[in-house]
Amino acid sequence: MRDQTRARVVDAAATVIRGEGPHQVHVAKVMAKAGLTHGGFYFHFDSKDALVVAAIEQIFHDGRVLFERITDHADARDALRAYVEYYLSPAHRDETGVSCPLALLAIDAPRLNPPTRRAFADGVDGMRGAVAGLARAAGLSDPDALAASVVAELVGTLILARAEPDRARSDALLAYSRAHVLARFSL
Secondary structure, three states: OHHHHHHHHHHHHHHHHHHHOHHHOOHHHHHHHOOOOHHHHHHHOOOHHHHHHHHHHHHHHHHHHHHHHHOOOOOHHHHHHHHHHHHOOHHHHHOOOOOOHHHHHOOOHHHOOHHHHHHHHHHHHHHHHHHHHHHHHOOOOOHHHHHHHHHHHHHHHHHHHHHOOOHHHHHHHHHHHHHHHHHHOOO
16 A cells, blocks of 8 residues: 555656656645645655656556567567657657656756766766667667767757647658658668
């Protein structure tokens, strides 16, 4: 029961972070979203910062589950193609509820406290590692450097495409980057 309640609180905090950013996590608001009273918070967490770390870890976990679902192909090249095509799609740009945590949190990360930045950095390392694993399995040279560069391009493109108010220009940015990333992966 305690683990389920803690999970509800973490999910509520993750929802706040996805919708409003990590600086908008307030204990009373999160507990109310979880259907709980403020008083029970410290039974599950030592501090609000500990909650934010747990929520960011949950957001990255959800991102890994989505990555695995998208890349669940027998061939690494097909998996890379599927991931790039999804990541740089208008549908992903428009979806913020279960979106990539890197694009969601990259702007806020420099202003987070050290433990929260560490959770973010660990999540970034996990994504780079997952992409590098597929690149390695696909037989691409220097998969770690390639993954680091491609992940930066994916995240940057998604952030800029979301910020662009002109939908046609946003779509063009996604298409341009998608074509170039696929070419870099020799796909």
